[in-house]
Structure formats: C-alpha cells, structure tokens
Amino acid sequence: MAPGLLWLTALMIVPCLLIFVLAFYERGIYGGIDWNAPTLGNFRRAADYLYVSIFLDSARIAAITTAIALLIGYPAAFAISRAPARWQTSLLFLAILPFWTNYLIRTYAWIVLLNPVGLINSALIGIGATIAPLPLLYNEFAVILGLVYSYTPFVVLAIYSSLQRLDPSYAEASRDLGASALTTFLRITLPLTAAGVAAGAVFVFVLSIGNFVTPDLLGGGKLQMIGNLIYDQFLTARDWPFGATLSGLLIALMMLALAFQAMAARHAGGGHA
Amino acid sequence: MTFKTIPAAVFAAALSFTAMLTAAQAETLVISNWDGYMPKDMAEKFKAATGIDLEIAVHATNEEIMGKVTASGGEGFDVLFVSSPFAEALNNLGLAAPIDHSKIPNMANLYPEAMQLKHDPGNTFSVPYTWGTTGLCYRSDLIKTAPSSWNDLLKPAEDIKGKVTMLSTDRWLMAAGFLANGMSVNTTEQASLDKVRDQLVETKRALLSYDDTTFYSKLVSGEASLVQAWDGWCNYGIAEKPEIKYVIPKEGSDLWVDSIVVMKASKNPDAVHKFIDFVLNAENGKWVVENIMYKSPNKAGMEAVDKAMLEKYPNMAIAPADLLKYEQLRDLGEGMKAFSKTVSEIMAAK
Amino acid sequence: MPKVLSAHLAATYAFLYLPIAVLIALSFNKAGLPTVWTGFSLEWYGKLAANPKILASGWNSLVVAVVSTVIATTIGTLLAVGVERSRHSAARDALLFAPMIIPDIVLAIALLSFFTLLKFSLGLSSIILAHVVFNIAFVCAVVRARLKSFDWSLVEASRDLGAGAFVTFWRITLPLILPAVIAAALLAFTLSIDEFIIAYFTAGAGQSSTTLPMQIYAMIRFGVTPEINAMATIVMLLSFVLVLSAQRLNRGRIPGS
Structure with a gap:
C-alpha cells in the first residue's frame, strides 16, 4: 500500500497544492500571478450564475452519458462473462482495441459518419427514411454520443471484473427456487456486481465532466462544459488563479458527491470493512 | 525477494529504464514550432551551414506552448514560434x-x-515569420450573393443558415463582432463587449459550428458554404476546390503575425541569432509561401515565388502596405478578465 | 448465452468498430483532407514509412504506455489489496479518487511546475511518472471492485498453513483476481497511450520525448493527414494478430476461471 500512497502524495498532492494555493491570489496584468494581494475574489467570481449553470449543464450531460454507457456496457460485460472462458480475455481486448488509435482521428471518423452530407445521413436519405438530413452533429446529441463511445469500454472492463467471479450457481439456485430471470438478476446478480457498476459509473462520469475535446469537435464548440471552461482559464485566458479556483470547487463537489454515495451504500447494507 | 520489496524493485527498475531512454544529449538549440511550419530538412541544412544541432519540438497551439513555458519559468526552449499577441505577452512577462x-x-x-508592427516596432523582441488577414472564405457555387461584409457572416442569409462557421479561438471570434461594429479588435470596454456578445449569441443559432482547424475541409465537402477563416487556410480549400474564394470584408480585418521569439533563458545567444538569420534567408521565405501558402514578410522570399501561385491564390498578393492598414490583436492585459468572461x-449560451 | 445477450454484444462491437472502419477507409484517401473522401490511394502508407517523426513518436507512446501500465498495475493492485484489507478511511478514499477528477490541465501544469522546481530533467521518464499518477487510481478502482466480493478466508487459510505474505499473494490472491488485474491493465494502457495534455506538459523538448498524440495534435494547424490513419490501421491490424495468436496459444488456459 505504501508505494502507491507515497506516489500519489509526492506526485499529485504536493504539486497540485502548488496550483490550488493560487486560488487565493489574482491574475497579474500579463497573465502571471499577483502575489501582493491575497483575496477571496475568485470564489465570488465562481459563484456567478454563468459558471454555476455551466457546471450544472456539464453534470447533466455527464449523468446522461453515464446512464447510457451503463445500459450498453452492463449487458455487454455480462455477455462476455458468459462466453466460453478461453474467449473472455480476447473479447475484452476486442472491446478496448479501437481506443488504441488516436482520439482525434476517431473523432474525425465520427464527423464523417454524422455530418449532414455524411455516411449516415446519405444512407438514411438513400433508403427514404428521411428527406432532409438529420441534425446528428455539432449538438448535444453528438457530444453525448462521442462521450458514450469513448467511455463504454471502461464500463465493460469495470463491470466485467466484478461479474467474472460471480458464481453462476447462485443464479441457477435462484431460478431453481422459482424466481423469474428478472428477479434473479435484480436480487442476485446486480447487487453482487454493484461495486463494478459503481466503479464504471464513476469512470464515465468523471471522465465526461472533465472532457474538453469532444464538446469542441463533435459539439462544434457550441457547448461549454466545465472541462472546457477550466482548460480555457488556464491556457486561453491565462488566468491560473481562477482556473485553480474552478478546479478546486469541481474536485470538492465531486468528493462530496462520492462521500454521500459511499455513505448511502454503507447504509443500504453494501458496507464493507 | 520479499513481498514488500517488489514495488520498490519495480520502481527502481522502471526509473533506471526510463533514465536510460532519456540519457542526456549534447548541447543543442531547442526550437518549438507548429509541425510542418518549417522545411523538413531545416535541422540538417542548419547543421551543415553552421555546425549547430537543432532539436525541434512541436506544439499544437499558442496557448499550449505559452502554458508550458509559463509553468517552467521559461526554461527548456531557446526559440519559440508563436502568434504576435503571445510574443507580446512573453515579453511583458519578462520571458x-x-x-x-x-x-x-x-x-x-x-x-x-x-x-513597423505595432506589437513590436523595430522588432526588438520578435521577428515576423508569416503574416496575413482574417476574412471570409466561401463556396461561390453554393451561395447566392457573394459576401462582402462581416454582417454577411454574423447575420447569414436564409440560404446559408446552418452552413456557416466561425473561428473558435476567442480573440478572432470576438474580432468578427468588433469589426462588424466598427470597433477596435482589442476592445475590452464592458458596454461594447455586451453589445458584441448579444450579436454573437444571436449568430450562434445560425452557425453550423465553431471551428478553427477543419473549416476549409467543411467547405470542400459542402457541409459549410461560408466560414470565417485565416487567408492561408482558405488557400488549402482553394487548392482542393477552385470554387472556393476569399474576401476581406469591407469593414476590414485584423493583421495577424506569427513571429519568432528568443527566450531569455536561452544559453546560446549566438547560435539563436544564427538560427534566426538562417530562417530569414530567401530560400526559407520562399518555402513558407509555396508550402504553407501563407504570406511572408520576407521580401526576398516573396519575390522568388512563382507568379502563377499569386494568381491562383489572390490573397497572397496583398501588398505589405495594405496589410499594415489593419489593426493587430494585442495582449489585453488587465482587460483579459472581462473579455474572457x-x-x-x-x-x-443556448 | 441467451440470444438477446449475444445480439447485444455483437451490436456493441459494431458500435465500437463503426468509426474504426471509417478511419481505415480514410487511410486510403487520396487528398489530405481529414473528413472528405477524394479517391483511393496508397500514398499515405508510403509517406508514413518515410516519416521518422511519426514512427518515433509512436514508439515513444508505446514505451510510455507499457512502462506506466506495468508500474501502475503493480502498485495499484497492491494498493487495492492493502486498502480493502484495512479499516475504511474516508481521507484515503479521497486520495485514491482525486487523480480521476483532477482536470488534466491542472495535473499537467502542477507537475511541470513541480519538476521545474526540483530541476528534474524532463523526458519520457517524467511523462511516465505523471501517467502512473492517474493510472494508479484507475487500476486501484477496478481491482477494488473485484475485491469487494473476495473471500479473504482463503488468504487466511493460506497464512495459517504457514505460507508467507508473498507466496499467499502470488499463489492465492493474484490468480483469483487476475482477470480484474488484466482488465485494469488494459484500462491503464488505453488511458496512457492516447493521453495528450499531461504528456505535452511533462515532456522534454524535442523529438526524443514527443509522443504520438503530441505529434498528431501539433499537425492540426496544417492538417492532420491520413498518414495517421495509416498508422492506426497498422496498429489495429497488429493488435488483432496479437490477440488472435494469443487466443490460439492460450486455448482453455484462462487464469482465474
């Protein structure tokens, strides 16, 4: 345990404290730090309706993405865990292989598929399913699609690792006792894999809310997410103090949400150690 | 080996392995530039001419290299290629x-x-490498009336609604709004910002997307018929489809300049100056124009370019005196906060 | 396996590979435009072969991803076992969660400032150190999800029978959780091989520590050409061959099942 905690302390906590301390200072005129005047002004700025609404909107998009990724990923992981044992590792590899190519060219490929004169619209018009091209690109739909695409394999990996050890005899016993397939799934399988579902959900949610490239490319820059906002504060506005403030608040809120979820889980009897 | 020593052993092995991979190299000049913005054989030719080694790093955007050198206190690079507002900021920050x-x-x-560039008259801390304008790039075959004003972009006609893109880089996006209203491209006064904001939010509803990397590709595919574009990038579209045209709106443009900046932390001032001198030779100036399709402030280079090229890409023939009529984007200083908000x-905005 | 499950799995793979098919098709695209088809050509494969920058940066990415995955998987797995066996600590859970939520740009700038402060020379090693930070968290989360339902009495039995901690881990714990460890390693490798912003900030100057994503993003300004698609096509092909040959060699010997 020690090497891991040490690594995170030395290479995350200490360096990040160097940045978070900036939240209490102002941006210098040319983009440096004005060390002369400690201030809480950045927190007042962050409370502006604009930034709150960007945060809420990002959380909404991340939540929708998470739900869809779970709906796709869970049954897929379940199916892999039910495949012949010798195929399982290969099936996992196949799920993740597409993501060993570069993000940018995968996204360009989606643009080719989704754009108004793209492959999907041409096909739909070709078979007469629609007359005018559907607006599939440069909107929220495209951003969510892109995020779901990117992070579904992570859900599969997380859920598979908790499903894999699941003893099929539990489910068989349940079925033998007359429970329906649905009841068996809800009462036996799902609770036993809750840890995997939770891990997968956390991956998708945190990676989505922090993503800043997908909204730019598939959203056509028309959606501002918290990831973009923070990125822009650090690099475009060169306002590190405000960027540090927004990041600190984001982390604090996510930690609160996680602590709440962990507490709820323990109360629900899923507690451990 | 005991249980506890495994992580330590892995750690040590990994560190020594990576240290091996990054063994210190001989003293060289470190340049950071956009990929493809210099001739591929620049390092070999420079080495042959001067005996000095070049280590060429690449950056994707001005913002990233700026963030990187600020975080490292200016260490690590001898020469940077950045756009003029960033050159100005580097100078203001003492880097x-x-x-x-x-x-x-x-x-x-x-x-x-x-x-005589306004951000640095007399080229005291930066040397211009390329320059040009920002205007409208469009498909003459897909648009009823040829655009002539920034308002043709900001209030697109019915036939091109949803087929228009604007640059996503903050300064140029806002510049379109400022120019349409006859304001300075460096405006930071709140009432003017609000006015332009309202206009651009209205325009957003008629946009296909914000785009500062593939807009010319969208014109070629016909996804877009009118885009806000840097002149050089419009040329990439023209190269694929001659129906694509470029126009500077009647309200004017900004003058963008990409420049070469020497970092204060550089320990090789002589080598750095030799490098700049080498970049400024006529041959390299010509290479930029013919391969990047940007205008060069290098007179000797421009004059060596085949005239047929200037005919095919008319925006390349804009005279330097005309370029200088346009205002340059400047570092906004204190005004940056209001601007970025x-x-x-x-x-x-939805 | 019920038919509907197989169908869902097939549909999921179709979804995952749909853009890959397009990407491969675009590697044969004549003009250099990233999103417009202009005719068939093999020239980008030739250009790729003659482009040492792309090949070298691809190699760098592979080194970073493999080394950081090995380190993070080792450390993260041990961390997960340690955490799951000890008392619950909210502070420690927060520490393990943090690398996942800290925005990349913050970690990137923080680490560069920190390395500069320490005069640590930048290169592939600093990228690896940085990638391990977030990879530890992801590996640990995946392995912990598996350990939530782990039967620790097996470990205790082993210890009672006189086996040392190392032998017990190697012979009992690891084989049981191996599929989760493999899944975690896959996840770490995938995150690392395609990571851009942290790598960019923690890389040294020059080609020797340029990773493939850095190289590709730097190409944006003057057009990302289908050379990259050609490279991706070759990577996909090689990976497929590797997976399928591993499959043949590994017949019926799946650890932990």
Missing part, C-alpha cells in the same frame, strides 16, 4: 530576450513594413 539586429544580416530581407457567456 523574451532582446534581439540583436547586428547578428542578423538577413533582417534586410524583410519588407520595411515588417519593421464575455467569451464564456457566448460559448455557454
């Missing part, structure tokens, strides 16, 4: 070194106008 013209004979290759408001 840029003065340029010694006596060590750069090829400075004489530049147009006289290239010595306005941009966030536009980006977050």
Whole structure:
C-alpha cells in the first residue's frame, strides 16, 4: 500500500497544492500571478450564475452519458462473462482495441459518419427514411454520443471484473427456487456486481465532466462544459488563479458527491470493512 | 525477494529504464514550432551551414506552448514560434530576450513594413515569420450573393443558415463582432463587449459550428458554404476546390503575425541569432509561401515565388502596405478578465 | 448465452468498430483532407514509412504506455489489496479518487511546475511518472471492485498453513483476481497511450520525448493527414494478430476461471 500512497502524495498532492494555493491570489496584468494581494475574489467570481449553470449543464450531460454507457456496457460485460472462458480475455481486448488509435482521428471518423452530407445521413436519405438530413452533429446529441463511445469500454472492463467471479450457481439456485430471470438478476446478480457498476459509473462520469475535446469537435464548440471552461482559464485566458479556483470547487463537489454515495451504500447494507 | 520489496524493485527498475531512454544529449538549440511550419530538412541544412544541432519540438497551439513555458519559468526552449499577441505577452512577462539586429544580416530581407508592427516596432523582441488577414472564405457555387461584409457572416442569409462557421479561438471570434461594429479588435470596454456578445449569441443559432482547424475541409465537402477563416487556410480549400474564394470584408480585418521569439533563458545567444538569420534567408521565405501558402514578410522570399501561385491564390498578393492598414490583436492585459468572461457567456449560451 | 445477450454484444462491437472502419477507409484517401473522401490511394502508407517523426513518436507512446501500465498495475493492485484489507478511511478514499477528477490541465501544469522546481530533467521518464499518477487510481478502482466480493478466508487459510505474505499473494490472491488485474491493465494502457495534455506538459523538448498524440495534435494547424490513419490501421491490424495468436496459444488456459 505504501508505494502507491507515497506516489500519489509526492506526485499529485504536493504539486497540485502548488496550483490550488493560487486560488487565493489574482491574475497579474500579463497573465502571471499577483502575489501582493491575497483575496477571496475568485470564489465570488465562481459563484456567478454563468459558471454555476455551466457546471450544472456539464453534470447533466455527464449523468446522461453515464446512464447510457451503463445500459450498453452492463449487458455487454455480462455477455462476455458468459462466453466460453478461453474467449473472455480476447473479447475484452476486442472491446478496448479501437481506443488504441488516436482520439482525434476517431473523432474525425465520427464527423464523417454524422455530418449532414455524411455516411449516415446519405444512407438514411438513400433508403427514404428521411428527406432532409438529420441534425446528428455539432449538438448535444453528438457530444453525448462521442462521450458514450469513448467511455463504454471502461464500463465493460469495470463491470466485467466484478461479474467474472460471480458464481453462476447462485443464479441457477435462484431460478431453481422459482424466481423469474428478472428477479434473479435484480436480487442476485446486480447487487453482487454493484461495486463494478459503481466503479464504471464513476469512470464515465468523471471522465465526461472533465472532457474538453469532444464538446469542441463533435459539439462544434457550441457547448461549454466545465472541462472546457477550466482548460480555457488556464491556457486561453491565462488566468491560473481562477482556473485553480474552478478546479478546486469541481474536485470538492465531486468528493462530496462520492462521500454521500459511499455513505448511502454503507447504509443500504453494501458496507464493507 | 520479499513481498514488500517488489514495488520498490519495480520502481527502481522502471526509473533506471526510463533514465536510460532519456540519457542526456549534447548541447543543442531547442526550437518549438507548429509541425510542418518549417522545411523538413531545416535541422540538417542548419547543421551543415553552421555546425549547430537543432532539436525541434512541436506544439499544437499558442496557448499550449505559452502554458508550458509559463509553468517552467521559461526554461527548456531557446526559440519559440508563436502568434504576435503571445510574443507580446512573453515579453511583458519578462520571458523574451532582446534581439540583436547586428547578428542578423538577413533582417534586410524583410519588407520595411515588417519593421513597423505595432506589437513590436523595430522588432526588438520578435521577428515576423508569416503574416496575413482574417476574412471570409466561401463556396461561390453554393451561395447566392457573394459576401462582402462581416454582417454577411454574423447575420447569414436564409440560404446559408446552418452552413456557416466561425473561428473558435476567442480573440478572432470576438474580432468578427468588433469589426462588424466598427470597433477596435482589442476592445475590452464592458458596454461594447455586451453589445458584441448579444450579436454573437444571436449568430450562434445560425452557425453550423465553431471551428478553427477543419473549416476549409467543411467547405470542400459542402457541409459549410461560408466560414470565417485565416487567408492561408482558405488557400488549402482553394487548392482542393477552385470554387472556393476569399474576401476581406469591407469593414476590414485584423493583421495577424506569427513571429519568432528568443527566450531569455536561452544559453546560446549566438547560435539563436544564427538560427534566426538562417530562417530569414530567401530560400526559407520562399518555402513558407509555396508550402504553407501563407504570406511572408520576407521580401526576398516573396519575390522568388512563382507568379502563377499569386494568381491562383489572390490573397497572397496583398501588398505589405495594405496589410499594415489593419489593426493587430494585442495582449489585453488587465482587460483579459472581462473579455474572457464575455467569451464564456457566448460559448455557454443556448 | 441467451440470444438477446449475444445480439447485444455483437451490436456493441459494431458500435465500437463503426468509426474504426471509417478511419481505415480514410487511410486510403487520396487528398489530405481529414473528413472528405477524394479517391483511393496508397500514398499515405508510403509517406508514413518515410516519416521518422511519426514512427518515433509512436514508439515513444508505446514505451510510455507499457512502462506506466506495468508500474501502475503493480502498485495499484497492491494498493487495492492493502486498502480493502484495512479499516475504511474516508481521507484515503479521497486520495485514491482525486487523480480521476483532477482536470488534466491542472495535473499537467502542477507537475511541470513541480519538476521545474526540483530541476528534474524532463523526458519520457517524467511523462511516465505523471501517467502512473492517474493510472494508479484507475487500476486501484477496478481491482477494488473485484475485491469487494473476495473471500479473504482463503488468504487466511493460506497464512495459517504457514505460507508467507508473498507466496499467499502470488499463489492465492493474484490468480483469483487476475482477470480484474488484466482488465485494469488494459484500462491503464488505453488511458496512457492516447493521453495528450499531461504528456505535452511533462515532456522534454524535442523529438526524443514527443509522443504520438503530441505529434498528431501539433499537425492540426496544417492538417492532420491520413498518414495517421495509416498508422492506426497498422496498429489495429497488429493488435488483432496479437490477440488472435494469443487466443490460439492460450486455448482453455484462462487464469482465474
């Protein structure tokens, strides 16, 4: 345990404290730090309706993405865990292989598929399913699609690792006792894999809310997410103090949400150690 | 080996392995530039001419290299290629070194106008590498009336609604709004920001997307029929489809300049000046125009370019004196906070 | 396996590979435009072969991803076992969660400032150190999800029978959780091989520590050409061959099942 905690302390906590301390200072005129005047002004700025609404909107998009990724990923992981044992590792590899190519060219490929004169619209018009091209690109739909695409394999990996050890005899016993397939799934399988579902959900949610490239490319820059906002504060506005403030608040809120979820889980009897 | 020593052993092995991979290299000049912005054989040719090694790093955007050198206190690079507002900011932050013209004979290759740029008159801390305008790039075959004003972009006609893109880089996005209203491209006054914001939010509803990397590709595919574009990038579209045209709106443009900046932390001032001198030779100036399709402030280079090229890409023939009529984007200093909030408001608007 | 499950799995793979098919098709695209088809050509494969920058940066990415995955998987797995066996600590859970939520740009700038402060020379090693930070968290989360339902009495039995901690881990714990460890390693490798912003900030100057994503993003300004698609096509092909040959060699010997 020690090497891991040490690594995170030395290479995350200490360096990040160097940045978070900036939240209490102002941006210098040319983009440096004005060390002369400690201030809480950045927190007042962050409370502006604009930034709150960007945060809420990002959380909404991340939540929708998470739900869809779970709906796709869970049954897929379940199916892999039910495949012949010798195929399982290969099936996992196949799920993740597409993501060993570069993000940018995968996204360009989606643009080719989704754009108004793209492959999907041409096909739909070709078979007469629609007359005018559907607006599939440069909107929220495209951003969510892109995020779901990117992070579904992570859900599969997380859920598979908790499903894999699941003893099929539990489910068989349940079925033998007359429970329906649905009841068996809800009462036996799902609770036993809750840890995997939770891990997968956390991956998708945190990676989505922090993503800043997908909204730019598939959203056509028309959606501002918290990831973009923070990125822009650090690099475009060169306002590190405000960027540090927004990041600190984001982390604090996510930690609160996680602590709440962990507490709820323990109360629900899923507690451990 | 005991249980507890495994992580330590892995750690040590990994560190020594990676240390091996990154063994210290001989003293060289470190350049950071956009990929493809210099001839591929620049390092070999420079080495042959001067005996100095070049280590060429690449950056994707001005913002990233700026963030990187700020975080490292200016260490790590000798020379950067950045756009002029960033060159100005580097100088304001005390990260840029003065340029010694006596060590750069090829400075004489530049147009006289290239010595009068407002962000750095006399090229004291930066040397212009390319320059040009920002305007409208469009498909003449897909648009009823040829655009002539920034308002043709901001209030697109019915036939091109949803087929228009604007640059997503904050300064140029706002510049379109400022120019349409006859304001300075460096406006930071709140009432003007609000006015332009309202206009750009309205425009957002008629946009296909914000795009500063593939807009010319969208014109070629026909996804878009009118885009806000840098002149050089419009040329990439023209190269694929001659129906694509470029126009500077009647309200004017900004003058963008990509420049070469020497970092104060550089320990090789002589080598750095030799490098700039080498870049400014006529051959390299010509290469930029013919391969990047940007205009060069390098007179000797521009004059060596095949005239047929200037005919195919008319925006390349804009005279330096005409370029200088346009205002340059400047570092906004204190005004940056209000400016960037306005941009966030536009980006977050539904 | 019920038919509907197989169908869902097939549909999921179709979804995951749909853009890959397009990407491969675009590697044969004549003009250099990233999103417009202009005719068939093999020239980008030739250009790729003659582009040492792309090949070298691809190699760098592979080194970073493999080394950081090995380190993070080792450390993260041990961390997960340690955490799951000890008392619950909210502070420690927060520490393990943090690398996942800290925005990349913050970690990137923080680490660069920190390395500069320490005069640590930048290169592939600093990228690896940085990638391990977030990879530890992801590996640990995946392995912990598996350990939530782990039967620790097996470990205790082993210890009672006189086996040392190392032998017990190697012979009992690891084989049981191996599929989760493999899944975690896959996840770490995938995150690392395609990570851009942290790598960019923690890389040294020059080609020797340029990773493939850095190289590709730097190409944006003057057009990302289908050379990259050609490279991706070759990577996909090689990976497929590797997976399928591993499959043949590994017949019926799946650890932990």
